[in-house]
Amino acid sequence: MMKQKTNVTAFLVLALSLFLGVATADEIATLRHGTPIDSESDPAAIPQVFDGDIKTKRNYPMQPPLIPHDTRDYDVNLQANKCMSCHARRRTEESQAPMISVTHYMDREGNFLAEISPRRYFCNQCHVNQTMTREVLENDFQDMDELIEERAAKSKDD
Amino acid sequence: MLQYFHKLRRDIGRPSVHYSIGALTLGGFIAGVIFWGGFNTALEATNTEEFCIGCHEHKENVYQEMRDTIHFTNRSGVRATCPDCHVPHDWTEKIARKTAASKDVWGKLFGTINTRDKFNAKRRELAEHEWARLKANDSLECRNCHDFDYMDFTTQSLRASEQHSTSLAAGEKTCIDCHKGIAHNLPDMSGIEGY
Numbered sequence: 187m188m189k190q191k192t193n194v195t196a197f198l199v200l201a202l203s204l205f206l207g208v209a210t211a212d213e214i215a216t217l218r219h220g221t222p223i224d225s226e227s228d229p230a231a232i233p234q235v236f237d238g239d240i241k242t243k244r245n246y247p248m249q250p251p252l253i254p255h256d257t258r259d260y261d262v263n264l265q266a267n268k269c270m271s272c273h274a275r276r277r278t279e280e281s282q283a284p285m286i287s288v289t290h291y292m293d294r295e296g297n298f299l300a301e302i303s304p305r306r307y308f309c310n311q312c313h314v315n316q317t318m319t320r321e322v323l324e325n326d327f328q329d330m331d332e333l334i335e336e337r338a339a340k341s342k343d344d
Numbered sequence: 345m346l347q348y349f350h351k352l353r354r355d356i357g358r359p360s361v362h363y364s365i366g367a368l369t370l371g372g373f374i375a376g377v378i379f380w381g382g383f384n385t386a387l388e389a390t391n392t393e394e395f396c397i398g399c400h401e402h403k404e405n406v407y408q409e410m411r412d413t414i415h416f417t418n419r420s421g422v423r424a425t426c427p428d429c430h431v432p433h434d435w436t437e438k439i440a441r442k443t444a445a446s447k448d449v450w451g452k453l454f455g456t457i458n459t460r461d462k463f464n465a466k467r468r469e470l471a472e473h474e475w476a477r478l479k480a481n482d483s484l485e486c487r488n489c490h491d492f493d494y495m496d497f498t499t500q501s502l503r504a505s506e507q508h509s510t511s512l513a514a515g516e517k518t519c520i521d522c523h524k525g526i527a528h529n530l531p532d533m534s535g536i537e538g539y
Contacts, residue, residue: 239502266530
């Protein structure tokens with residue numbers, strides 16, 4: 187009797203775990219959009235990069251500014267940094283491009299260096315192009331100014 | 345041996361005994377056409393991408409690097425092949441370039457750049473040759489396709505039209521001054537203007 191009971195419990199646990207396993211597998215495979223694992227999905231069209239050369243507003247003061255132009259085939263590697271040929275301090279007069287922020291010339295300890303700091307060298311770690319496309323995830327980010335205004339309005343009501 | 349040369353020299357200086365002047369003239373003309381045609385055909389055969397990437401030095405390095413760039417893959421399917429940028433189109437300059445390029449054969453024979461590391465070690469020097477050449481001929485190979493007179497600044501991005509309509513238009517700068525490394529990876533750029 188005892189043995190039978192154990193068997194039934196084991197079966198139930200197994201069935202439940204299988205069911206859960208299938209359910210979570212479905213949830214994990216979101217990036218494939220339900221395409222079976224043995225077939226290839228049609229890739230989405232590659233969106234065009236914004237190339238209008240118009241600065242966009244920063245959403246918060248510390249936000250790394252977005253790149254408002256195309257950067258196809260720009261080398262940023264051990265040999266060369268194409269971004270610096272316009273945005274380096276000594277290049278900005280000729281290029282009229284914004285200089286990289288002063289923090290990029292500082293090392294960890296806050297000492298100023300003559301050249302861009304190695305830890306800031308790879309521009310694309312923080313700065314990105316913009317493409318004309320839908321948001322991948324819904325974003326409910328609110329500008330700080332909006333929040334302040336909301337709160338001010340609220341406290342006025344009280 | 346010496347006697348043979350003396351005989352040859354004597355025979356060349358003597359008028360023909362067996363052949364008429366007509367046959368010799370016509371024969372010379374036909375032979376000339378064949379040799380000249382053959383020479384140019386052979387020259388053109390070396391002026392193809394297939395020929396260039398026949399050597400693994402070119403196929404594994406510069407050719408692979410080019411495949412991602414806009415001069416190889418783009419929306420309209422017009423693409424540049426090696427000689428479009430690296431060999432002048434006019435005959436005289438082409439022969440001069442081909443003569444200079446015969447050094448590649450030396451490099452091939454002695455394996456100067458037969459590994460990726462050796463190639464990378466020489467990349468700056470090789471790139472400098474090309475920059476100097478394009479600077480000296482006012483980026484002739486670029487301009488074979490990209491004609492300044494037909495550039496529409498209104499469809500260029502702001503920064504492009506600004507620079508093309510000033511420095512390039514005035515002749516202060518030429519294409520290669522700004523557009524280095526557009527088809528292949530850049531070498532170590534330390535000390536190069538603009539980097």
